[in-house]
Amino acid sequence: xxxxxxxxxxxxxxxxxxxxxxxxxxxxxxxxxxxxxxxxxxxxxxxxxxxxxxxxxxxxxxxxxxxxxxxxxxxxxxxxxxxxxxxxxxxxxxxxxxxxxxxxxxxxxxxxxxxxxxxxxxxxxxxxxxxxxxxxxxxxxxxxxxxxxxxxxxxxxxxxxxxxxxxxxxxxxxxxxxxxxxxxxxxxxxxxxxxxxxxxxxxxxxxxxxxxxxxxxxxxxxxxxxxxxxxxxxxxxxxxxxxxxxxxxxxxxxxxxxxxxxxxxxxxxxxxxxxxxxxxxxxxxxxxxxxxxxxxxxxxxxxxxxxxxxxxxxxxxxxx
Amino acid sequence: xxxxxxxxxxxxxxxxxxxxxxxxxxxxxxxxxxxxxxxxxxxxxxxxxxxxxxxxxxxxxxxxxxxxxxxxxxxxxxxxxxxxxxxxxxxxxxxxxxxxxxxxxxxxxxxxxxxxxxxxxxxxxxxxxxxxxxxxxxxxxxxxxxxxxxxxxxxxxxxxxxxxxxxxxxxxxxxxxxxxxxxxxxxxxxxxxxxxxxxxxxxxxxxxxxxxxxxxxxxxxxxxxxxxxxxxxxxxxxxxxxxxxxxxxxxxxxxxxxxxxxxxxxxxxxxxxxxxxxxxxxxxxxxxxxxxxxxxxxxxxxxxxxxxxxxxxxxxxxxx
DNA sequence: CACCACTTTGGGCATTAGCCCAACCGATGG
DNA sequence: CCATCGGTTGGGCTAATGCCCAAAGTGGTG
Numbered sequence: 001x002x003x004x005x006x007x008x009x010x011x012x013x014x015x016x017x018x019x020x021x022x023x024x025x026x027x028x029x030x031x032x033x034x035x036x037x038x039x040x041x042x043x044x045x046x047x048x049x050x051x052x053x054x055x056x057x058x059x060x061x062x063x064x065x066x067x068x069x070x071x072x073x074x075x076x077x078x079x080x081x082x083x084x085x086x087x088x089x090x091x092x093x094x095x096x097x098x099x100x101x102x103x104x105x106x107x108x109x110x111x112x113x114x115x116x117x118x119x120x121x122x123x124x125x126x127x128x129x130x131x132x133x134x135x136x137x138x139x140x141x142x143x144x145x146x147x148x149x150x151x152x153x154x155x156x157x158x159x160x161x162x163x164x165x166x167x168x169x170x171x172x173x174x175x176x177x178x179x180x181x182x183x184x185x186x187x188x189x190x191x192x193x194x195x196x197x198x199x200x201x202x203x204x205x206x207x208x209x210x211x212x213x214x215x216x217x218x219x220x221x222x223x224x225x226x227x228x229x230x231x232x233x234x235x236x237x238x239x240x241x242x243x244x245x246x247x248x249x250x251x252x253x254x255x256x257x258x259x260x261x262x263x264x265x266x267x268x269x270x271x272x273x274x275x276x277x278x279x280x281x282x283x284x285x286x287x288x289x290x291x292x293x294x295x296x297x298x299x300x301x302x303x304x305x306x307x308x309x310x311x312x313x314x315x316x317x318x319x320x
Numbered sequence: 321x322x323x324x325x326x327x328x329x330x331x332x333x334x335x336x337x338x339x340x341x342x343x344x345x346x347x348x349x350x351x352x353x354x355x356x357x358x359x360x361x362x363x364x365x366x367x368x369x370x371x372x373x374x375x376x377x378x379x380x381x382x383x384x385x386x387x388x389x390x391x392x393x394x395x396x397x398x399x400x401x402x403x404x405x406x407x408x409x410x411x412x413x414x415x416x417x418x419x420x421x422x423x424x425x426x427x428x429x430x431x432x433x434x435x436x437x438x439x440x441x442x443x444x445x446x447x448x449x450x451x452x453x454x455x456x457x458x459x460x461x462x463x464x465x466x467x468x469x470x471x472x473x474x475x476x477x478x479x480x481x482x483x484x485x486x487x488x489x490x491x492x493x494x495x496x497x498x499x500x501x502x503x504x505x506x507x508x509x510x511x512x513x514x515x516x517x518x519x520x521x522x523x524x525x526x527x528x529x530x531x532x533x534x535x536x537x538x539x540x541x542x543x544x545x546x547x548x549x550x551x552x553x554x555x556x557x558x559x560x561x562x563x564x565x566x567x568x569x570x571x572x573x574x575x576x577x578x579x580x581x582x583x584x585x586x587x588x589x590x591x592x593x594x595x596x597x598x599x600x601x602x603x604x605x606x607x608x609x610x611x612x613x614x615x616x617x618x619x620x621x622x623x624x625x626x627x628x629x630x631x632x633x634x635x636x637x638x639x640x
Numbered sequence: 641c642a643c644c645a646c647t648t649t650g651g652g653c654a655t656t657a658g659c660c661c662a663a664c665c666g667a668t669g670g
Numbered sequence: 671c672c673a674t675c676g677g678t679t680g681g682g683c684t685a686a687t688g689c690c691c692a693a694a695g696t697g698g699t700g
Contacts, residue, residue, distance in 0.1 A: 016382035023378045024385075025392065028686060037429045039650050044688065050380075057379040058343040062336035062370075087337060089345045090355050097345045135381045348656065359680050364657065 011046075012053060018043055019050035054132055059101055060087075070312040074305060077319065078297045081279040081304045082106070088309035096126060096308065099285050103130030103212075103306045106281065108137075110210055111170055116141040120205040120270075121162040122148050122248040124214020124223060126283045131166045139172040145204045147211070147270035148248045149179035152228075162212075175201045181229050181249055183266045192268060205270045208278065213302065215284035216246040217292040224249065234263070245292025247272065247282065247301050254291070256299015272301055279304035285311040294318045331366075332373060338363055339370030383407055390632040394625060397639065398617045401599040401624045402426070408605075408629035416446060416605045416628065423450030423532075423603050423626045428457075430530055431490055436461040440525040440590075441482040442468050442568040444534020444543060446603045451486045459492040465524045467531070467590035468568040469499035482532075495521045501549050501569055503586045512588060525590045528598065533622065535604035536566040537612040544569065554583070565612025567592065567602065567621050574611070576619015592621055599624035605631040614638045 018036060021027040027035070033043035050056055067085035075083045084106060086098035107130060110117050119142060121127065150161040157164070157176075167174035179198065183189035192198060205211070216223045218239055224230045224246060230238075244254045248269040251259040258264070258272075274280055282302035284293055287310075294315050296302050307315075338356060341347040347355070353363035370376050387405035395403045404426060406418035427450060430437050439462060441447065470481040487494035499518065503509035512518060525531070536543045538559055544550045544566060550558075561581075564574045568589040571579040578584070578592075594600055602622035604613055607630075614635050616622050627635075 012382070013384055016380060016384045017388065019382075020380050020385055020388045024380065024388070029688095030686080037432065040687090041650055041689090042648085045648095048688080050382075055380055055382050057381055059377045059379070060336060060340045060344065060370075060375060061377055062332065062339075062375045064336050064340075065333055087340045089341060089347070091351075092345075095345065098340065101344065135379060349658095350656080360657090361659090361680055362678085364659090365678090368658085 011049070012055070015046045015050040015053065016055055018046035019056055022047050023056060057101075057133060057135060059105070060098075067309055067312075070309060070316065073316055074297075074312060077316070078300075078305075079303070080297075081277070082281070083304065084306045085312045086285070086306075086308045088311075093310045094286055096129070096285050099126055099283070099306065099308050100129035100133045102308075103127070103281075103283050104133035106306060107131075107134060107212070111137055111139050111142060111172075114141065116143070117209040118143040118145060118204050118207060120145045120147050120208035120211040121166070122211075122213030122269075123150075123162060124216070124283065126285065127162050127212060127214045128165070130212075130283060131162060131169065134166070134169050137170045139170040142170075142172040143204060144172050144174040145201055145208060146175060146177040147202075147205045147213075148177060149181045149268050150176045151178065151180045175204060177201055177268075177270075179268045181268060182263065183268055186265055189266055189268060202270050206273045210278065210304075211273075211280040213247050213280065213282055215282045215289060215292050215296055215302075216249075217288045218243050218245060219288050221288065230263075244295035245289075247296055250301070252295060252299055252301060254295050254298075256295045256297065256301050258299075258301075274300055274303055281306055283307075287311075287314065290314040290318060331369070332375070334358075335366040335370040335373065336375050338366035339376050342367045343376060387629055387632075390629060390636065393636055394617075394632060397636070398620075398625075399623070400617075401597070402601070403624065404626045405632045406605070406626075406628045408631075410630075413630045414606055416449070419446055419603070419605050419626065419628050420449035420453045422628075423447070423601075424453035426601065426626060427451075427454060427532070431457055431459045431462060431492075434461070436463070437529040438463040438465060438524050438527060440465045440467050440528035440531040441486070442531075442533030442589075443470075443482060444536070444603065446605065447482050447532055447534045448485070450532075450603060451482060451489065454486070454489050457490045459490045462490075462492040463524060464490075464492050464494040465521055465528060466495060466497040467522075467525045467533075468497060469501045469588050470496050471498065471500045495524060497521055497588075497590075499588045501588060502583065503588055506585055509586055509588060522590050526593045530598065530624075531593075531600040533567050533600065533602055535602045535609060535612050535616055535622075536569075537608045538563050538565060539608050541608065550583075564615035565609075567616055570621070572615060572619055572621060574615050574618075576615045576617065576621050578619075578621075594620055594623050601626055603627075607631075607634070610634040610638060 014036060018032050021032045021035065029043045030040050033040040036043065064087055067087055071083040071085045074080060084102045086102040089095045089097060110119055144163045144167055146163040150157050161176060163174045163176050179192055183192060222235055225232065225235050238251065242253050243251045243259060245252060249267055250269065250272060251264060253259060280302045281304040282293060282296055283306045285308040290311060334356060338352050341352045341355065349363045350360050353360040356363065387407055391403040391405045394400060404422045406422040409415045409417060430439055441464065464483045464487055466483040481496060483494045483496050499512055503512060542555055545552065545555050558571065562573050563571045563579060565572060569587055570589065570592060571584060573579060600622045601624040602613060602616055603626045605628040610631060613627065
């Protein structure tokens, strides 16, 4: 995916120049146009390109009091190791702007460590968005481990594979889990889990310094359904049998108790490991996710949370 | 030092919110004003406050960033009209790969102008490499002038003659300087400089819209020595008498002061003309060149610079 | 070489941002 | 109670920005 043609790279370089002049040197687009000898409109396009290509990262460096209070409350209610709340856009509760930046900030903290760290990752759109907010870094000392299979049924790699795209960006050793999401049978599952590389990956994951997972919900827009891992009828049956959400595809009920059914018995994801001092971050926000997040917190499927102001408020309202 | 009154803190928080809505959630200031229930102007002030308080961090995630910063530093330290820094290959500090492209880009900017321009040129390998990076163009409106003799002692044309090979490529009117590098005597120099075509060329050069020169260093690989213009003993004596470098064969010391000796008195190159608004670009890079470039900058023998990242860093380290 | 499809360019225009300034507010002291 | 003063507010103006669209350029194909 990093295949950019030479002319595209050249253009990106110009875009970076333009963006630098614009954001860092505070030039107007007119001035940039002069300096790069292009028209004003082209300069504008270059700046826009730099932004849309993600060359420009904006970060807000202020502890917004309200968010900190919410974080504090959630931490104490659910005994969390960490909790980060991004501000919400009050007029658009569905917006997850900001979540990615907050997640990236946490990730960066681990990545910047000189000590080698092992970080484990689930899947999900929010998680992917965090990766996209990471700067390019050199982190050869760390290990990135996938705890959920990255193969689609047809053998292609999942487009939400976190570990690979993250490794591209931060240049760390990475261990994608070369398995589909579900096995066909119990026996196959046992077989696959007995493979040496898989055992090694699970072992790394079990001892990871931090784990980052998305939290899937069970409405019509459930990620499992959207990405074709389950059928609409299955989703319906999950909803009917009280499934509240999923974490690395482990389904759980309203109390966060893992559900044991035939599907789960074929699930190839690493078992969820929560131990006292290693954080397992759930990353999710939005009205649809509130129940799923609340339940995951109740069942201690996660012990750290990255969400936004709106979602945090709803979670606290849910349990009070 | 962080003594902020309560109301100031409150204001900062609003500023943070406004800035978040502006930069992260991409709201317009009007929308922010509505959401925070202030006037549009106040919203603008809040955003400006957040920026000036450093709450907003903009990062540009592209290798070119470093180059732009270095260029800015050099420009302000030496009061340069222009400065272009090409990225260096970190694993090979000697490589001048990229320098030629950067130089060609600047040249092209002048050549693309519809207005007739007069461009003056010294000699040098780096400069030649820039020419080789130029695309073929039709530039009949421009004049290309040589400010250094292109004749070898035996009457053949120097292989580094810039103006001729450039004219071949861009099809512009050109004025090679039909003189050797050095005259035999003062009298001969006066005679040659009095020739009408030479006077015309010097006149054009003195009023050139931009001048491009290489920067020669004084180690064993000095271009003057390599090309047979001076003898090893002369080089040795230059080194002993504190010659730091040369620009169009004008020798100068560590402070960029021109050196006056018998050889210089016979030098036929055009005098160096630096005036406030016409750039004289020095083009050079590499560890051997650092001292020569630094001195030329100090002495204002050049007022614009094209070099690479490594060299720029060394220059800045040299003078700090 | 002409043709078509696709991209890039820059003029024109509506929207947005930045800033000056007069009016206003509220605390303080006479 | 009023005068003063530092600071804040929002009207109004201009510069800057973002975007549409027609036109020019580019590259691939028969």
